[in-house]
Amino acid sequence: xxxxxxxxxxxxxxxxxxxxxxxxxxxxxxxxxxxxxxxxxxxxxxxxxxxxxxxxxxxxxxxxxxxxxxxxxxxxxxxxxxxxxxxxxxxxxxxxxxxxxxxxxxxxxxxxxxxxxxxxxxxxxxxxxxxxxxxxxxxxxxxxxxxxxxxxxxxxxxxxxxxxxxxxxxxxxxxxxxxxxxxxxxxxxxxxxxxxxxxxxxxxxxxxxxxxxxxxxxxxxxxxxxxxxxxxxxxxxxxxxxxxxxxxxxxxxxxxxxxxxxxxxxxxxxxxxxxxxxxxxxxxxxxxxxxxxxxxxxxxxxxxxxxxxxxxxxxxxxxxxxxxxxxxxxxxxxxxxxxxxxxxxxxxxxxxxxxxxxxxxxxx
Amino acid sequence: xxxxxxxxxxxxxxxxxxxxxxxxxxxxxxxxxxxxxxxxxxxxxxxxxxxxxxxxxxxxxxxxxxxxxxxxxxxxxxxxxxxxxxxxxxxxxxxxxxxxxxxxxxxxxxxxxxxxxxxxxxxxxxxxxxxxxxxxxxxxxxxxxxxxxxxxxxxxxxxxxxxxxxxxxxxxxxxxxxxxxxxxxxxxxxxxxxxxxxxxxxxxxxxxxxxxxxxxxxxxxxxxxxxxxxxxxxxxxxxxxxxxxxxxxxxxxxxxxxxxxxxxxxxxxxxxxxxxxxxxxxxxxxxxxxxxxxxxxxxxxxxxxxxxxxxxxxxxxxxxxxxxxxxxxxxxxxxxxxxxxxxxxxxxxxxxxxxxxxxxxxxxxxxxxxxxxxxxxxxxxxxxxxxxxxxxxxxxxxxxxxxxxxxxxxxxxxxxxxxxxxxxxxxxxxxxxxxxxxxxxxxxxxxxxxxxxxxxxxxxxxxxxxxxxxxxxxxxxxxxxxxxxxxxxxxxxxxxxxxxxxxxxxxx
Numbered sequence: 001x002x003x004x005x006x007x008x009x010x011x012x013x014x015x016x017x018x019x020x021x022x023x024x025x026x027x028x029x030x031x032x033x034x035x036x037x038x039x040x041x042x043x044x045x046x047x048x049x050x051x052x053x054x055x056x057x058x059x060x061x062x063x064x065x066x067x068x069x070x071x072x073x074x075x076x077x078x079x080x081x082x083x084x085x086x087x088x089x090x091x092x093x094x095x096x097x098x099x100x101x102x103x104x105x106x107x108x109x110x111x112x113x114x115x116x117x118x119x120x121x122x123x124x125x126x127x128x129x130x131x132x133x134x135x136x137x138x139x140x141x142x143x144x145x146x147x148x149x150x151x152x153x154x155x156x157x158x159x160x161x162x163x164x165x166x167x168x169x170x171x172x173x174x175x176x177x178x179x180x181x182x183x184x185x186x187x188x189x190x191x192x193x194x195x196x197x198x199x200x201x202x203x204x205x206x207x208x209x210x211x212x213x214x215x216x217x218x219x220x221x222x223x224x225x226x227x228x229x230x231x232x233x234x235x236x237x238x239x240x241x242x243x244x245x246x247x248x249x250x251x252x253x254x255x256x257x258x259x260x261x262x263x264x265x266x267x268x269x270x271x272x273x274x275x276x277x278x279x280x281x282x283x284x285x286x287x288x289x290x291x292x293x294x295x296x297x298x299x300x301x302x303x304x305x306x307x308x309x310x311x312x313x314x315x316x317x318x319x320x321x322x323x324x325x326x327x328x329x330x331x332x333x334x335x336x337x338x339x340x341x342x343x344x345x346x347x348x349x350x351x352x353x354x355x356x357x358x359x360x361x362x363x364x
Numbered sequence: 365x366x367x368x369x370x371x372x373x374x375x376x377x378x379x380x381x382x383x384x385x386x387x388x389x390x391x392x393x394x395x396x397x398x399x400x401x402x403x404x405x406x407x408x409x410x411x412x413x414x415x416x417x418x419x420x421x422x423x424x425x426x427x428x429x430x431x432x433x434x435x436x437x438x439x440x441x442x443x444x445x446x447x448x449x450x451x452x453x454x455x456x457x458x459x460x461x462x463x464x465x466x467x468x469x470x471x472x473x474x475x476x477x478x479x480x481x482x483x484x485x486x487x488x489x490x491x492x493x494x495x496x497x498x499x500x501x502x503x504x505x506x507x508x509x510x511x512x513x514x515x516x517x518x519x520x521x522x523x524x525x526x527x528x529x530x531x532x533x534x535x536x537x538x539x540x541x542x543x544x545x546x547x548x549x550x551x552x553x554x555x556x557x558x559x560x561x562x563x564x565x566x567x568x569x570x571x572x573x574x575x576x577x578x579x580x581x582x583x584x585x586x587x588x589x590x591x592x593x594x595x596x597x598x599x600x601x602x603x604x605x606x607x608x609x610x611x612x613x614x615x616x617x618x619x620x621x622x623x624x625x626x627x628x629x630x631x632x633x634x635x636x637x638x639x640x641x642x643x644x645x646x647x648x649x650x651x652x653x654x655x656x657x658x659x660x661x662x663x664x665x666x667x668x669x670x671x672x673x674x675x676x677x678x679x680x681x682x683x684x685x686x687x688x689x690x691x692x693x694x695x696x697x698x699x700x701x702x703x704x705x706x707x708x709x710x711x712x713x714x715x716x717x718x719x720x721x722x723x724x725x726x727x728x729x730x731x732x733x734x735x736x737x738x739x740x741x742x743x744x745x746x747x748x749x750x751x752x753x754x755x756x757x758x759x760x761x762x763x764x765x766x767x768x769x770x771x772x773x774x775x776x777x778x779x780x781x782x783x784x785x786x787x788x789x790x791x792x793x794x795x796x797x798x799x800x801x802x803x804x805x806x807x808x809x810x811x812x813x814x815x816x817x818x819x820x821x822x823x824x825x826x827x828x829x830x831x832x833x834x835x836x837x838x839x840x841x842x843x844x845x846x847x848x849x850x851x852x853x854x855x856x857x858x859x860x861x862x863x864x865x866x867x868x869x870x871x872x
Contacts, residue, residue: 219737220729223721231714236673237705238725239694 015343015353023336027329036319044318045311055310057198061268063306064201065090065260069284070291070298071205071212072128072256077293078216079249080229085131085146086257086281088153089124093258094265095157096123098165098272101183101265109186113266116187117204120262121255127153128254129247136246150281161272180272189267199267205302208256212295225249257281283309286334289341308333369447369528369559370396370431372417377426379412386412388583389426394528394576399550399560401574401591403567403603405800408580410563414530417561418450419443449526451517453533457505464488464501467520487523495522495553510659511542518549528559535569536798540828540861541658547573565603565800567596568829581605604802611809612833613852619649623820624670624789629679630844631669639665641844642679647789652811652821654835654852656828658864662844663824664706667793670822671703672696684788697726702787704778706794708771712778715767719759720748722766722777726785755780756806772803779810790814793824808834828857842866 028038049055069086076083097120101112131149134140162178170177189199216222227235228245235242264276287305291297312326343353374392378385387409394400404410415421417428419437427434430446437443443450457466468484488501497515505513514534521529531550535543550560550573564570570577571591579587579602587594587602594602624647633639639662647653657663668674670681672693681689683699691699705711713722724733724744732743748762757776759769766774775795782790792811796804811821811834825831831838832852839849840863847863 218739218741220734220739221737223728223739227714227717227725230716231710233707233711234714234725236693237671237703237711239692239697241692241694 011353012344015340016337019336019340019343020333023329023332027332030325030328031319031321034321034325036321041315041319041321045315046307048314048318049307049310053193053196055314057193057196058310059303059306060202061197061199061306062309063302064199064205064263064267065278065280066284066287066305067202067205067209067298067302068260068263069257069280070287070302071209071295072124072253073285073288074291074293074295074298075212075216075225075256076128076249076253077288078229079225079245080232081132081135081246081249081253082143083128083131083146083250083253084143084282084285085128085149085254086260086284087277087279088146088150088281089127089254089257090261090264090277090281091153091157092127093120093124093254093261094272094276095160095165095261096120096126096258097262097265098180098183101187102165102181106184112187113189116266117259117262120258122258124258124261125251125255128250128252128257132247132250132254135250136243142250157272157276158274161274165272167271178274182271183265185270187266188270189263197268199263201263201267204259204263206299208259209295209299212256216295221248257284260284283330286337290337367431367447368396368557371429372528372559373429373432374413374417375427375429377413377416377423377428379409379416379421380424385583387416387423390580390585392578392585392588394559394561396527396559397554397557398576399554399562399574401570401577402561402563402580403565403570403577403599404580405565405603405802408603409583410580411532412583413580414450414532414561414563417443418448418530444524444526447525447527448530449521449524449528450530451514451521451532451534453536455513455517457513457516459506460504462502462504463499463508463516463519466505466516467501467523470520470524484523488519491519491522495549495556497549509542511538511545514538514542514546515549527557528561529553530561530563532563533565533798534562535564535566540826540857541865543569567599570599571596579603600801603800610801610805610833611812613652613812613815613836619651619818621649622646623649623684624822625680625682626666626670627680627682629669629681630677631665631674632677633662633665639844640669643841643845644679645839645846647820647822649820650815650818651836652815652823652834653849654831654838655822655824655841656831656838656860656864657826657841659826661841663841664793665844666841667703667705667791667822667824670696670789670791671701700785700788702782702785702790704775704782704790704792704795706797708774708778709767713766713774716765718763718765719752719757719769719777720744720762723748723751723762723781725781751780751784755810772799772806775799775803775807779807783810783814786817787814787819789820789822791822791824794826795823796825796827796830804830828860831860832857840864 024042031038031041049059069090073083073086097116100116100119127149131142131145134145135142161180165180167179167181169181170179189201192198192200216226224240225245225248227238227240228242232242260280265272269276283305287301288298290304291301308330312330316323316326372394374390377387377390379387390413402410412421416423417437419440419442422438428437429435435446437446458469464481464484467488468479468481471484485501488499491497492499497519499512499515499519505516508516534546538546547569550562554560562574574591576589577587577591577599578585579599581603626643626645629640629643630638631640643662643666655663655666665674669676672691672695676689680687683701688696688699709715714725724747727733728739732740733747734740745762752759752762755776757780758773766777795807799807811823815821823831823834832855835852837849838852838855838860840847840860842864843866847868
């Protein structure tokens with residue numbers, strides 16, 4: 001039986017790789033239309049970031065928030081909630097974190113940094129929790145509510161960094177850049193390599209991934225959440241308070257996205273800027289799916305997506321294609337992964353594919 | 365219209381799946397106007413064989429001959445053109461369309477644009493007249509009972525010109541009365557020239573309806589001949605490959621001590637109408653109380669109010685002297701009421717969870733399975749291994765998901781979990797529906813063992829035989845009320861049947 005499971009995993013991996021290749025081939029057509037050589041483009045995209053310290057460190061800078069968001073997404077999807085609200089949750093998390101970092105009485109970093117993370121977690125949890133509460137107790141579709149709450153969060157965030165929380169200096173000098181004051185240097189996340197932006201956020205994210213893994217698979221709370229996600233009727237039958245666990249799932253999902261906000265303000269920007277969420281709330285969903293909705297699987301998945309983002313940036317400069325082509329290719333990759341899931345999860349598909357392969361190789 | 369099928373033959377049909385020989389050189393023949401019963405336990409290869417005939421699978425070896433001609437059936441559409449129709453166990457009907465619209469769905473219209481519903485209505489009327497199948501073409505599917513929906517499926521198949529009908533376990537969802545009606549209908553259809561293949565593992569029906577019987581076991585044909593040559597017991601032995609006898613309750617002194625008392629309970633159904641209407645019932649220690657009734661008369665609601673899964677509007681549920689009305693499901697689990705629900709795949713188990721995880725579905729929060737909120741993996745594995753061995757559950761290992769087990773083994777997982785909790789009261793709803801004889805035998809003997817262990821069992825079933833074999837008393841439920849409670853040894857099928865239809869015998 002162990003051998004069978006290995007076969008299954010090889011099949012799953014094969015299907016994912018195959019669909020990725022198909023996506024890249026379609027993407028190649030887009031490059032040709034845009035007048036670029038697809039082979040050079042892909043070569044730059046996948047290898048350029050790995051050729052110097054700058055590329056590698058940048059990869060991890062992107063991977064850290066992606067991983068944190070993906071952890072939250074894994075929890076919520078496993079609990080049967082499709083949380084599309086990562087963006088909003090990151091922003092509200094960032095607001096809460098900024099509030100503590102800028103306005104709370106200044107204390108030693110060993111107190112302040114955890115406090116800022118807790119505040120960001122609470123902010124994200126609040127934002128996720130609204131959607132979770134509406135889903136559990138009012139039966140409001142969570143896809144709709146989370147997407148809509150993204151817009152609300154963006155407007156509140158922009159209002160705050162352009163208004164009440166705007167940098168006093170910007171106002172004084174009249175330059176008017178919409179950003180908050182800088183966070184005291186003492187609270188910044190440690191730089192791991194001198195001269196590069198890479199910070200300890202990735203380490204925090206990996207520790208969180210391990211904690212989430214233990215939480216989901218080794219505690220009774222995780223057991224209940226997975227049960228609610230897999231079969232709500234059987235969960236009720238087993239005496240689980242399904243409404244509370246739906247809410248809890250969204251509190252945690254939002255909380256982890258909020259932590260991604262904290263990582264961005266403390267590790268990268270050191271202040272609140274516009275579009276600080278940078279699409280991580282959406283890419284995090286893909287990272288979570290790519291990692292098989294497993295917290296440990298999300299670790300390599302986040303690094304791969306970090307590579308994709310950095311690589312896409314470099315490719316854009318190297319082969320001179322419009323940024324939109326890059327976005328289209330990222331979209332294609334997402335579609336490929338999601339559709340390869342059909343082949344992996346649908347019963348009977350595997351047998352069909354294996355049969356087809358046998359026929360093609362003439363062994364059938 | 366398809367040509368009349370005078371004779372259909374299977375020659376050496378073999379079908380392999382990875383690791384399984386599903387059909388091994390099957391030879392079979394059906395003539396016009398004949399009813400063939402295909403018998404076999406779950407996984408014996410009945411459905412595979414029929415899917416080969418219906419064009420869903422291709423045989424690896426062998427051929428199918430229609431009227432002596434070698435035919436290749438590669439799609440269900442081709443099968444339809446040849447005059448082969450299939451009625452699946454789970455109906456393929458759209459609930460919010462009418463009967464005629466459902467029939468039109470599968471017909472190939474002459475015009476690509478215009479939907480000629482009048483023509484469809486004509487066809488339906490013709491067919492219902494010639495086969496004596498009563499149905500209103502304008503009724504919506506959701507308004508129809510299960511038995512009526514099955515008739516729509518039959519009409520659908522016939523309107524496509526089918527003259528060989530395959531029925532996959534057609535009686536699994538029917539009440540005894542509906543089953544009798546169906547058997548009569550099938551006999552009439554056969555008399556008017558249809559050939560019928562009837563898949564079942566219910567021996568009484570097979571005896572009643574078929575001319576010929578073919579018994580499959582592990583993909584092999586073990587008997588093929590006239591139905592009259594064997595008694596039901598002999599057929600059961602052929603099917604299982606061993607002597608099999610469903611256990612029957614032995615007389616036992618039922619204690620007078622009442623453990624569960626339901627007093628004048630009312631509760632709403634899913635559609636907001638009153639499903640339980642002043643129902644009262646009491647259950648003593650060490651007895652099996654059977655609940656007989658046509659489904660939809662409040663059975664599932666009754667099970668749900670006992671288990672805290674449905675709100676009681678008025679009245680009381682008392683367990684062992686304690687009022688447990690409207691307690692949460694968890695509180696009721698803690699008071700040791702066991703529940704084997706009707707929906708074993710979605711309610712009794714979390715299908716995507718492993719056997720191991722399903723075994724602890726109700727006790728995961730208790731020591732030693734978990735300590736200080738942490739699940740104790742080793743203890744849980746040992747616990748699950750123990751149950752798998754004790755209840756002889758056929759699973760590759762305890763990490764296999766429940767969804768990939770057979771129906772009988774999923775039910776064994778549920779029964780093992782519930783019985784092992786030593787419940788004070790065990791509520792079992794349709795516990796053997798869709799199970800083969802071997803698995804049913806297992807469930808029955810476990811229920812009897814629970815009774816002999818002085819536990820109280822509330823057995824809700826539609827199969828009178830099951831109720832009469834196992835119960836100490838039988839209560840008949842009708843429109844949310846208990847019409848009458850009869851000691852099982854005095855119960856008669858005819859009387860129960862009338863009560864189930866709501867007819868009270870006035871002379872007593």
